[in-house]
Amino acid sequence: MTETKPVAPDGDEQLLEWPNKDNRRFVRAVYRVGDLDRTIKFYTECLGMELLRKYEVSNEKHTKAIMGFGPEESSFVLELTYEHGVTSYDIGTGFGHFAIATQDVYKMVENVRAKGGENMIIREPFELKGSPVLLLAYVKDPNGYIFELIQRGQTPQPLCHLMLRVADLQRSIDFYQKALGMRVLTKVESLEQKYAIALMGYADELETTAVELTYNHGVTQHSKGNGYSQVAIGTDDVYKSAEIVNLITKELGGKITQPPSLDSQMNSKIISFLDPDGWQIVLVDNEDYLKGMQ
Secondary structure: OOOOOOOOHHHOHHHHHHHHHOOOEEEEEEEEOOOHHHHHHHHHHOOOOEEEEEEEEHHHOEEEEEEEOOOOOOOOEEEEEEEOOOOOOOOOOOEEEEEEEEOOHHHHHHHHHHOOOHHHEEEEEEEEOOOOOEEEEEEEOOOOOEEEEEEOOOOOOOEEEEEEEOOOHHHHHHHHHHOOOOEEEEEEEEOOOOEEEEEEEOOOOOOOOEEEEEEEOOOOOOOOOOOEEEEEEEEOOHHHHHHHHHHHHHHHOOEEEEEEEEEOOOOEEEEEEEOOOOOEEEEEEHHHHHHHHO
16 A cells, blocks of 8 residues: 655645754653652662752642753753652553663662662663663662663763553554654564564664654553653744644544643643554743743
C-alpha cells in the first residue's frame, strides 16, 4: 500500500516541513510521587541529580520539585509533583522507565546499595549483547518508577531516555516524525524476547534525550495509571506547531486536549495533546520558557 501524505490546509506544503525546521528539544517529564522528600533524597544521594528548585502551588495543594543533572535552560529535567495527602500512585503497565547515562554503572549501583537501597536494585549490572555491547542495570525509586542505568562516555544529557510502550510501533514512529519532527535514532527488534524498539529524538543518540517507543509483540493495550503525566518539548512557534498537530492527529490518531493558550504554572504559551496511544505531550514556547527561568 502506498503511503498517503497528509495535505496541509490551503495546500501550504511548507507547513508540513515546520516540525523539521523548528528549534525543538526535550524540556521536562512530569510525574507524581507519594513521598517527595524521600524521592529527592534518593535522586540526589543515589543517582547524582541536583535539586534545581522546589516550590508550592498553593491553590492546587501541590508541591513541585525540579530535578536534573544540569540547568533547566539547557537540560532535560524531571518535574516531581506531590499532591498533599496522596502517598501512592498507580504507575500502570504502559510507562517503562527513565534512563541515566553514567560512566560507571557498577559504581552507581554500589552507591545505591551503600545508601541503604539494596531493595531498590532490581537488576545488577549485565551486558546486553549487540553492536555495541551495552552495560546496563536497573533500579527503582521510592515510588516504584524504574531507572535504567546505561554505561556511556561523558554526555551533555545524562537523563537520556524516556521509555513508553505503544500498540503500533510504525504508527507511533510516523506520528513522532510528522507531528514532532523527530527522527529514528535506533531501531531494534528481538524476535526471541518478542519486542521492538524505536529510539526517537532530535540529535545523535549520545548527545540528546530520546523517547524510547517499545512495542511488545501482540500487546495492543497498556494501562496508563495515574503516576506518569506528560513530557514537555520546546518549540519556537506554538501556534504553527498546533496546526501541524491538528493535521497529523486526524491522519494517525490522538487529539488536542488544550489548544494554544497561556499556562499559568509554566508562564508560557503551550499546546497539549495526546499521541495515538494516549500519551500526553506538551509543546512549550521556547522564548517564554527561557524568560520564566530568569
